[in-house]
Amino acid sequence: MSGKASAAFTEAYGDEPTGLWAAPGRVNLIGEHTDYNDGFVLPFALPQRTVAAVAPSPDGTWSVCSTLAPEPVTFGVTEPGEVTGWGAYVAGVVWALRDAGFEPPAVRIALASDVPLGAGLSSSAALESAVLTALIDLGGLDVPLERRPAIAQRAENLYVGAPTGILDQSASIRCEAGQALFLDCRSYAIEQIPFDLAAAGLAILVINSNAPHQHVDGEYGARRKSCEESAAILGVPALRDIDVTGLAAALERLGDEVLRKRTRHIVTENQRVLDTVALLRAGSVREIGPLLTASHTSMRDDFEITVAQVDVAVETALAAGAYGARMTGGGFGGCVLALVDDDRAEATADAVASAYAERGFDAPTSWVAVAGPGAARLNRL
Ligand code: ADP
Numbered sequence: 001m002s003g004k005a006s007a008a009f010t011e012a013y014g015d016e017p018t019g020l021w022a023a024p025g026r027v028n029l030i031g032e033h034t035d036y037n038d039g040f041v042l043p044f045a046l047p048q049r050t051v052a053a054v055a056p057s058p059d060g061t062w063s064v065c066s067t068l069a070p071e072p073v074t075f076g077v078t079e080p081g082e083v084t085g086w087g088a089y090v091a092g093v094v095w096a097l098r099d100a101g102f103e104p105p106a107v108r109i110a111l112a113s114d115v116p117l118g119a120g121l122s123s124s125a126a127l128e129s130a131v132l133t134a135l136i137d138l139g140g141l142d143v144p145l146e147r148r149p150a151i152a153q154r155a156e157n158l159y160v161g162a163p164t165g166i167l168d169q170s171a172s173i174r175c176e177a178g179q180a181l182f183l184d185c186r187s188y189a190i191e192q193i194p195f196d197l198a199a200a201g202l203a204i205l206v207i208n209s210n211a212p213h214q215h216v217d218g219e220y221g222a223r224r225k226s227c228e229e230s231a232a233i234l235g236v237p238a239l240r241d242i243d244v245t246g247l248a249a250a251l252e253r254l255g256d257e258v259l260r261k262r263t264r265h266i267v268t269e270n271q272r273v274l275d276t277v278a279l280l281r282a283g284s285v286r287e288i289g290p291l292l293t294a295s296h297t298s299m300r301d302d303f304e305i306t307v308a309q310v311d312v313a314v315e316t317a318l319a320a321g322a323y324g325a326r327m328t329g330g331g332f333g334g335c336v337l338a339l340v341d342d343d344r345a346e347a348t349a350d351a352v353a354s355a356y357a358e359r360g361f362d363a364p365t366s367w368v369a370v371a372g373p374g375a376a377r378l379n380r381l
């Protein structure tokens with residue numbers, strides 16, 4: 001991706017970039033829709049990443065182009081709403097940095113990425129995090145690492161207008177190679193959890209269902225609203241404040257069946273994250289499989305965010321011998337991850353591809369994902 005970003009920079013601006021910054025997409029091992037409930041998540045960074053080739057701008061404006069949109073978008077200091085389309089992700093980062101009291105340098109940017117767009121692997125956070133890190137480094141801005149995810153999240157929430165939680169940006173910025181990131185979405189406390197699957201003879205197979213996303217934004221908003229409603233009825237700041245020991249009593253107080261299901265997912269999912277972390281800390285990697293599968297069942301039956309393609313991928317992977325499998329990401333399409341013996345990854349991917357072909361679904365795309373590094377400068381040209 002570095003070569004592509006540099007070439008795109010030269011093509012668009014007729015000059016060389018000063019430097020290259022990269023930020024990864026992510027998969028969430030477990031903890032789905034828990035982030036906006038102040039709960040727990042456990043993502044790791046993908047090897048796929050977005051690279052930003054960047055140089056100071058000659059005229060005090062910001063310009064950005066992408067291999068996907070080669071014509072540069074140029075803007076000055078803006079407020080939310082002024083830059084629309086994909087350029088809003090970049091204008092949003094500039095705005096959010098200024099809003100937080102920093103002076104980001106005016107730059108030209110060219111982006112190249114191999115994170116699939118709109119597949120639930122967080123290409124949006126990869127883009128924001130690469131740009132944010134470049135602006136901080138080039139401008140010599142004193143923005144501590146722990147503040148960065150919230151700045152990128154504000155860009156996406158308030159400038160782009162997408163109401164996402166803190167998971168994606170935290171993962172892209174704070175993940176480390178060979179580790180999963182245990183994040184408390186209330187305190188933003190993190191812990192790096194060793195996640196060396198190869199040493200255990202295991203692999204995480206990521207299966208992109210390539211299912212068309214439908215109603216994603218509306219359904220996401222509806223889930224958030226249900227969770228907020230439940231928390232309000234239960235008199236707690238967020239569903240994070242209900243734990244599994246209090247679940248039965250809480251469900252009794254929620255008359256509405258939909259609210260009960262949504263609440264049960266969040267409460268049990270938070271516990272599954274904690275249980276997964278405990279197992280990984282103890283070096284029991286294979287044993288997390290049933291928790292992954294239970295998470296999927298909960299997303300399918302209680303949170304109701306899966307579609308046929310992801311359910312078939314999970315069922316097929318399990319039938320092919322996976323220790324556990326679940327949809328990862330916000331839902332309504334996107335990707336599935338399966339925990340498999342490393343020598344079974346290919347056979348599992350083939351089994352899912354056959355099951356898709358039999359049902360007439362678009363072909364899936366599968367790969368083994370190894371936990372990679374978070375956002376960083378790549379080199380000094
Ligand atoms: P996800 O984050 O799951 O991939 P989103 O809908 O949150 O899906 O973000 C995808 C959007 O991010 C794209 O529609 C596009 O606007 C923007 N985007 C991401 N990567 C790039 C890129 N390399 N070039 C241009 N736009 C990008």
Ligand code: MG
Nearest residue numbers: 122123124125
């Ligand atoms: Mg996104």
